[in-house]
Amino acid sequence: MSDIPKTYDPSGEEELYRFWESRRYFSPAEPKLGDNIFSMVLPPPNVTGVLHMGHAEMLAIQDILARYHRMKGDITLWIPGTDHAAIATQEKVEREIYKKEKKNRHDLGREEFLKRVNEFASESHDYIVKQIKRMGASLDWSREAFTFDDDRSKAVREAFVKMYDAGLIYRGDRIVNWDPKMQTTVSDDEVEWQDEVTPFYYLKYGPFVIGTARPETKFGDKYVVMHPGDKRYKKYKDGEKIELEWINGSIIATIVKDEAIDPDFGTGVMTITPWHDTTDFEIAERHNLEKEQIIDLRGKLLPIAGEEFEGKKITEARELIVEKLKSKGLIEKIDEKYAHRVAVSSRGGGKIEPQILKQWFVSVNSKFQIPNSKIEGVPLGSETTLKEIMIAAVKNGQIKLVPERFEKIYFHWIENLRDWCISRQIWYGHRIPVFYCEKNKDKDMIIASSKPDKCSFCGKCEMEQDPDTLDTWFSSGLWTFSTLGWGYDDKLWEKEKAFHPMSILETGYDIIFFWVARMILMSGFLLGDIPFKTVYLHGLVRDDKGRKMSKSLGNIIDPLLMADKYGADATRLSLIIGAAPGNDIKLSEDRVRGYRNFSTKLWNIARFISMSGEGNFSGDGSLSDSDKKLLDEFEDLKKRVAQNIESFQFHLAAEELYHYAWHAFADKIIEEMKPRISGGDKSERDSAILVLKKIFYGILVLLHPFMPFVTDTIYRTFGELFVFAGERHDSLMDASW
């Protein structure tokens, strides 16, 4: 006894994890008929950086689920992996290379640049895996996957071809979000809106006054639009042409009536720039209007702006144009403090410039015949759309979102969903599996999962693969089944199908649209099935003042540092207790320290019982009536804890266990036992020690999903305490709930 330290020492946690791994505790047995199956995929962390508290929270919650179900006897699979995070990773590596070598990706060339990115990704991957293990996550590493490894690449190409064949992927000239800084398109969801105060100009446009915050886009404006019901402009007819003086001289403008115009905004009249504005583009599409490009892909004005302005950056051109408008007397007035929002890329931070470009899209509204379907409300062979599938799967209750309020947010997003632009002009990522005849790149193309041997159009050329890559979420969307053999290993898929759909998808509410919705889309089309039954959404981890943790604020709490200082278990518990589903959690080091104290408390309970039981304990296994009652009460607790875990109330389960172990078991039960243990009545003493052992063992089992390291360390260190059960395991991981 004397050689056992007075506190729990977390420095042995990594070794204990290696022990668990060596025993293959994390790999499920092959499921047989009638087995209960529990399956999850780990939302793959990006290989851009290091694990933060948000990851630690997700790992803690999922590990609770995995360990709980494993101990309950379910065949439990939890698949690990990482995400290549195409645009984020490329951006990061580009920035670092530029910082060190003052070179951009074009200086290096595609091949060399990709080599550098892969090196970075691989290093980053190794570190992330180490960190995941440090948190105790019981993942089946034998099935580790990467969204950009060979198997997943095959699955991605397979998916692309299938979707193209069904008419769900098309190539077209449509308005997209162009990031002039990164030189690529980004999806609607990757655009952030920032508040900005700028001057707002009222310009004379013939008989009208139009308002704009961006006079530099107005060169080509030759349509003037107003609401058809606006009485002020009743005398102007749709399609009517008028001549007027504009920036670079006299032009002919056409009147257009469209309901998209808000009569109450400004003067109720506007001119449109279809090439550089989404709303304008849609108006132009409706009325079949001409579209002209004003700004090039680098953010400079094109010849249409006239010699004076051509080649100028839009920011510097603005002032000059305003000067010119002034001198021509075309400015009615200027509102200097106009508050609006500008679109900014959430990746590179560049200002988004809408452009019309030939890109690849996933059509969410095209009808297709679904070849097989297990989705309720979408019968096999029926005509449907991706949008309908995405709605049906949640509406019919096959997929449940927890907390439920996120279902409304989900539906709302889908209703507003536009076609998904999936092509990116970055280099790091899945290359689009389309091959063009070098003679006629616009028309002659083959969509295939591998490069054709010979060009079937000209019969001579090598065929050129599309230079673009796919949005990273395209591959993430396949994650629940691309990790099980789908698309690259049919035999494996046959076998592993049993785990699909996943029991639970656990992730942050901030990626419902990016990821959750895309998985439902992909699985719905490719498998005719849901990807998971329940989506549990956790909140975000913030600092103690409720701010997001960020480098610039310097308020990051490193989970690894906390794990080394206070133990991984204390870190986990600090992220669980006090966090209701879907609610953000405020974290401080004090919280973590508090739960470290709990680890110490558990450790000392073990020491005390161990010391008390030393010597001449030789009970016959019988318990006094009052001790039996204590066991009954513990059984009730067990039921409540299980119920809370099943209903995702982890904070309640953990808190109740915490409270019971410390303030009921240690403070009251043990204290009351002390006189019996030191008293002379042998049967009283034996019964007391036995019931303490039994309850404590129960506490360790119940706490193990929450605090795997300290509970198993106690179990393995104080081995003699737990032999009463007749069997003695090597680890609590063998114990059953």
Added chain:
RNA sequence: GCGCGUUUAGCUCAGUGGUAGAGCGUUUCAUUGACAUUGAAAAGGUCGGAGGUUCGAUCCCUCCAACGCGCACCA
């Protein structure tokens, strides 16, 4: 603009149709204790505001306010 959430002790947050809970903090006492990281106790709340339903509301309903978030977007 549409929608969602939050508002409970000094702080951070749980929770419930029947006398209000935890952690941290504060105060007092005990304790060299299995526990450095201990125990016992105390102070501290008309549960955001107003109305309604009910025998009874912090909880259910309506309205309002403040804060936060999502979506859309005004040129």
